[in-house]
Amino acid sequence: MTKFADLNLSPKVLKAVEEAGYETPTPIQAGAIPHALEGRDVLGIAQTGTGKTASFTLPMICKLARGRARARMPRSLVLCPTRELAAQVAENFDVYSKHVKLSKALLIGGVSFKEQDVLIDKGVDVLIATPGRLLDHFERGKLLLTGIEIMVVDEADRMLDMGFIPDIERIFGLVPFTRQTMFYSATMAPEIERITNTFLSNPARIEVARQATASETIEQGVVMARAARRDRAASEKRALLRAMIDGEGDKCTNAIIFCNRKTDVDIVAKSLKKYGYDAEPIHGDLEQSQRTRTLDGFRDGKIRLLIASDVAARGLDIPAVSHVFNFDVPGHPEDYVHRIGRTGRAGREGKAITLCSTSDEKALAAVEKLIDKAIPRLENPLSAAPEAMAEAAGTGETEKPARSRSRGGRGRKRDERPEEEVAASPAPEPVEREERSRGGRGRDRGRGAGSRDEAVVGMGDHLPSFIEKSFEERMAG
Ligand code: AMP
Numbered sequence: 001m002t003k004f005a006d007l008n009l010s011p012k013v014l015k016a017v018e019e020a021g022y023e024t025p026t027p028i029q030a031g032a033i034p035h036a037l038e039g040r041d042v043l044g045i046a047q048t049g050t051g052k053t054a055s056f057t058l059p060m061i062c063k064l065a066r067g068r069a070r071a072r073m074p075r076s077l078v079l080c081p082t083r084e085l086a087a088q089v090a091e092n093f094d095v096y097s098k099h100v101k102l103s104k105a106l107l108i109g110g111v112s113f114k115e116q117d118v119l120i121d122k123g124v125d126v127l128i129a130t131p132g133r134l135l136d137h138f139e140r141g142k143l144l145l146t147g148i149e150i151m152v153v154d155e156a157d158r159m160l161d162m163g164f165i166p167d168i169e170r171i172f173g174l175v176p177f178t179r180q181t182m183f184y185s186a187t188m189a190p191e192i193e194r195i196t197n198t199f200l201s202n203p204a205r206i207e208v209a210r211q212a213t214a215s216e217t218i219e220q221g222v223v224m225a226r227a228a229r230r231d232r233a234a235s236e237k238r239a240l241l242r243a244m245i246d247g248e249g250d251k252c253t254n255a256i257i258f259c260n261r262k263t264d265v266d267i268v269a270k271s272l273k274k275y276g277y278d279a280e281p282i283h284g285d286l287e288q289s290q291r292t293r294t295l296d297g298f299r300d301g302k303i304r305l306l307i308a309s310d311v312a313a314r315g316l317d318i319p320a321v322s323h324v325f326n327f328d329v330p331g332h333p334e335d336y337v338h339r340i341g342r343t344g345r346a347g348r349e350g351k352a353i354t355l356c357s358t359s360d361e362k363a364l365a366a367v368e369k370l371i372d373k374a375i376p377r378l379e380n381p382l383s384a385a386p387e388a389m390a391e392a393a394g395t396g397e398t399e400k401p402a403r404s405r406s407r408g409g410r411g412r413k414r415d416e417r418p419e420e421e422v423a424a425s426p427a428p429e430p431v432e433r434e435e436r437s438r439g440g441r442g443r444d445r446g447r448g449a450g451s452r453d454e455a456v457v458g459m460g461d462h463l464p465s466f467i468e469k470s471f472e473e474r475m476a477g
Contacts, residue, residue: 002030010062012099026051031206041203047186049341053092056182061097069123073147078128081158083108107133131167148175156185172199218344221378222354238271243381255323257307258339269307279305326354329363333370
């Protein structure tokens with residue numbers, strides 16, 4: 001088996017890797033690092049959780065340790081689709097470059113232009129940016145991209161989803177032709193293929209897990225949630241969720257519970273709390289400060305259950321999640337792979353349990369088609385005693401009869417949409433699509449004071465402290 005010591009990394013980087021507690025390189029690291037160190041372009045087909053961030057940051061640090069930054073001319077550029085991901089990449093640089101003197105700047109929404117301008121003026125080795133914000137700086141004449149030696153495009157498929165591809169193409173035109181490019185995407189959509197054919201030069205192609213391949217270390221199961229009482233379908237489902245969580249016992253140290261709709265995220269979180277579970281919601285409509293607090297609490301182990309929408313959870317690096325529960329089957333089958341990929345990360349074991357209502361059965365078939373395997377059916381612990389289920393669902397949670405009436409009025413089948421959705425919002429789109437469709441031509445979302453986007457993506461006013469520090473400051477400290 002390949003060891004980090006076999007990869008030609010510099011001793012200082014090896015030391016940082018060892019201190020991070022990594023024992024062996026993940027396949028994307030073993031595959032990409034030697035090529036990157038040789039200066040070859042790299043095309044990494046890998047999703048989050050595979051260790052892809054270190055696969056480009058480690059060789060970059062080794063290469064950048066030689067040479068010096070010049071004023072206003074960053075030496076390397078990492079492009080990320082979201083602020084959160086950019087901040088995570090910056091955090092990775094901090095961890096792996098602790099024994100090397102490098103400087104960085106972070107160009108993302110929510111970080112003041114002025115402070116980053118000062119850093120750039122001094123000269124930075126690493127510039128981490130979202131595409132729109134980078135172009136804003138460039139257009140203000142504060143930044144020269146002609147010194148870029150290494151350029152990384154991270155999560156290109158999400159860039160495509162968010163409409164950033166024209167910006168990416170423009171940026172490729174602004175950096176030197178001779179640069180080295182490392183390009184990462186979980187999938188190779190035709191548009192992504194076109195970009196890589198145009199801008200990468202004879203890349204080493206490393207494919208570690210295709211989109212449709214769920215990690216082998218994740219145990220999957222689905223439990224069919226057929227309602228004993230149709231008028232209580234939603235609360236029965238919440239009772240089933242509690243039973244599934246309880247069934248996992250102490251093995252479930254922490255979990256992310258995914259819901260398709262923001263309204264359900266709130267309702268499920270509230271309901272779990274009412275039943276004494278340590279649970280908090282996270283979705284794009286919550287105050288940024290609350291999102292950050294919740295995430296920090298979950299990372300630190302103070303919160304056991306995180307109830308999330310797909311968009312809120314994307315790209316977040318939460319290292320040790322023992323379980324993922326899908327409160328419903330996602331409408332886009334590839335989201336299933338993303339969701340369950342939150343557990344079983346970097347070789348750890350994980351379990352993913354999906355609740356499937358009658359109305360979710362088509363979506364479940366689509367998921368199984370995508371992953372090309374049948375998800376094992378689990379016994380429904382409540383179906384043996386339907387009365388008990390109805391009772392469990394009935395206690396403490398009252399259903400409002402008016403909800404069923406309004407749903408009936410729209411001519412839908414009873415089980416098509418959950419009660420809460422109808423009650424809370426007249427015709428909501430599934431969360432994912434609603435958020436994707438925003439953002440115009442795809443510049444950083446969250447621009448413009450008070451825009452709707454502001455509430456959805458990014459860190460708002462909160463800035464983790466590590467972002468504000470340059471490497472140099474940290475070294476000096
Ligand atoms: P990524 O795919 O870059 O988001 O990384 C997923 C997680 O794996 C992060 O929490 C990393 O800290 C962790 N990680 C990266 N490389 C390794 C490794 N070689 N061994 C163990 N954990 C790793």
